[in-house]
Amino acid sequence: MSLRRTLATARRVLAQLRHDPRTLALLLVVPCALLILLKYVFDGEPLVFDQIGAPLLGIFPMIVMFLVTSVATLRERTTGTLERLLTMPLAKADLLLGYALAFGLVALVQAAAAFGLTIGLLGLHIAGPSWLLFVVALADGLLGTALGLFLSAFAATEFQAVQFLPAFLLPQLLLCGLFAPRASMGAVLHGVSDVLPMSYAVDAMARLTSHSGVPGATLLDLSVVVGCVLLALGLGAATLRRRTA
Amino acid sequence: MLHDLDVDVPRGSVTGLLGPSGCGKTTLLRSVVGVQKIAAGTVTVLGEPAGSSPLRARVGYVTQAPSVYTDLSVAENLRYFADILGAPRTDPARVTELVGLTGQAEATVSRLSGGQRARVSLAAALLGAPELLVLDEPTVGLDPVLRQDLWRLFHQLADAGTTLLVSSHVMDEAIRCTRLLLMREGRLLANDTPTALLAATGTTDIEAAFLNLVTDAAAADPSAADPSATDAAASDTARTEAAR
Numbered sequence: 001m002s003l004r005r006t007l008a009t010a011r012r013v014l015a016q017l018r019h020d021p022r023t024l025a026l027l028l029v030v031p032c033a034l035l036i037l038l039k040y041v042f043d044g045e046p047l048v049f050d051q052i053g054a055p056l057l058g059i060f061p062m063i064v065m066f067l068v069t070s071v072a073t074l075r076e077r078t079t080g081t082l083e084r085l086l087t088m089p090l091a092k093a094d095l096l097l098g099y100a101l102a103f104g105l106v107a108l109v110q111a112a113a114a115f116g117l118t119i120g121l122l123g124l125h126i127a128g129p130s131w132l133l134f135v136v137a138l139a140d141g142l143l144g145t146a147l148g149l150f151l152s153a154f155a156a157t158e159f160q161a162v163q164f165l166p167a168f169l170l171p172q173l174l175l176c177g178l179f180a181p182r183a184s185m186g187a188v189l190h191g192v193s194d195v196l197p198m199s200y201a202v203d204a205m206a207r208l209t210s211h212s213g214v215p216g217a218t219l220l221d222l223s224v225v226v227g228c229v230l231l232a233l234g235l236g237a238a239t240l241r242r243r244t245a
Numbered sequence: 246m247l248h249d250l251d252v253d254v255p256r257g258s259v260t261g262l263l264g265p266s267g268c269g270k271t272t273l274l275r276s277v278v279g280v281q282k283i284a285a286g287t288v289t290v291l292g293e294p295a296g297s298s299p300l301r302a303r304v305g306y307v308t309q310a311p312s313v314y315t316d317l318s319v320a321e322n323l324r325y326f327a328d329i330l331g332a333p334r335t336d337p338a339r340v341t342e343l344v345g346l347t348g349q350a351e352a353t354v355s356r357l358s359g360g361q362r363a364r365v366s367l368a369a370a371l372l373g374a375p376e377l378l379v380l381d382e383p384t385v386g387l388d389p390v391l392r393q394d395l396w397r398l399f400h401q402l403a404d405a406g407t408t409l410l411v412s413s414h415v416m417d418e419a420i421r422c423t424r425l426l427l428m429r430e431g432r433l434l435a436n437d438t439p440t441a442l443l444a445a446t447g448t449t450d451i452e453a454a455f456l457n458l459v460t461d462a463a464a465a466d467p468s469a470a471d472p473s474a475t476d477a478a479a480s481d482t483a484r485t486e487a488a489r
Contacts, residue, residue: 012317019353080312084369087278088329089301122289193392242296243282 001091005019006011009098011115027106029039031060031114039122053124054205055178056139061110062144063169069103070161090236099149107141116242128208136208139225142200146232153239197228247272247431254410255346261405261422262412269431270412271309274381277410278306291376302330305370309381311362315355319346321367322354323372332373340368343398361388378402380411384418419451427455434458
């Protein structure tokens with residue numbers, strides 16, 4: 001592993017994004033636009049917005065980052081640049097961390113924009129500290145990036161990569177406790193939801209919504225999300241093969 | 246799948262790997278750069294096992310389809326690959342000039358022609374002055390003038406001590422190589438200099454020599470020319486040494 005190669009990779013990924021201003025604009029605008037939409041969908045029921053605003057502040061960026069990262073990595077595979085890189089002195093971790101760093105930076109800007117908008121203009125009320133809301137939103141964006149990096153290894157085409165969104169993220173959305181409390185689910189589904197990372201992202205946000213102060217449980221949820229980010233990156237590096245058939 | 250392949254590629258030579266589409270040229274080249282899964286056999290490059298980490302800065306590889314970032318400029322592509330290789334900061338400009346793309350350095354690759362893209366891909370492989378260059382059909386689809394320029398470049402590099410292993414399915418390129426490997430259906434038909442090959446087969450061009458060798462191989466071993474027998478072969482033994 002080398003810092004120079006990791007940073008060079010991150011710089012290259014950011015340069016690619018810079019050449020594609022429309023994608024960059026979509027990355028930053030879409031989560032904000034969805035949150036504004038959410039606010040006015042619940043115009044007559046501001047309490048509902050306060051309740052689900054925070055969880056969705058985490059989920060929207062996660063979904064957007066997942067999609068962009070998985071397609072970007074897949075493109076690297078299909079255009080032969082990955083094969084070229086793997087014949088070069090580049091550690092697999094350099095490549096994944098370079099991607100994570102570049103998209104992590106995008107996630108940071110995205111989380112800052114969505115957070116500022118939700119707390120400021122849309123007037124979301126939460127009981128917990130708002131800085132922690134920002135940290136969890138950022139962790140959720142990073143989780144989307146890391147999952148996208150890992151799962152793109154199992155897609156051979158862009159069509160498949162895009163299908164991973166309904167296949168992997170939508171079930172998590174149903175089971176994460178946003179639609180029905182996780183405790184009210186059947187034992188099997190509850191068990192499944194216990195091992196899905198989005199559940200912890202939403203739990204953390206829900207706790208921030210209703211509890212003041214910094215509850216230890218929120219920090220625990222946050223560390224599970226961060227742990228999943230690291231796990232997905234590790235698995236991504238492990239599934240990357242220099243030799244292929 | 247490759248069978249009974251035993252090849253040495255001498256240092257400082259331009260070795261041509263020729264044969265029809267699908268005969269295993271790319272598989273052999275990918276084995277040399279160490280990205281091909283190998284069932285059996287050994288591949289040694291510059292005295293090290295193919296694909297081992299000390300080799301990764303000493304071997305340059307150009308895939309058949311140009312493998313560069315089409316959404317970046319020529320200079321941005323080369324700067325990135327130079328950073329990965331730890332090549333000097335001046336190297337991108339040097340290789341851009343070698344492939345004749347200095348005027349297009351700031352152009353985005355997606356705006357370049359097919360031939361120009363192929364040369365960007367080649368330029369990336371020249372970064373860091375690798376000792377072995379593995380080029381998979383580098384001249385395919387290029388116009389005759391450009392092809393001549395590239396072959397001149399290949400010989401310049403070889404004269405400076407670089408070993409080149411170049412595949413092609415165009416037989417008229419064979420005469421430009423110092424050594425030739427002729428392949429068919431995963432087997433090696435010949436490994437010689439172009440002149441020796443013509444003398445041995447009593448022919449005047451490489452295409453005729455190749456056809457001659459195919460007929461001979463079929464006569465000597467009927468199973469070798471029978472595709473079904475080749476497919477059924479379960480194991481293969483290959484020993485390849487590049488730039489010993």
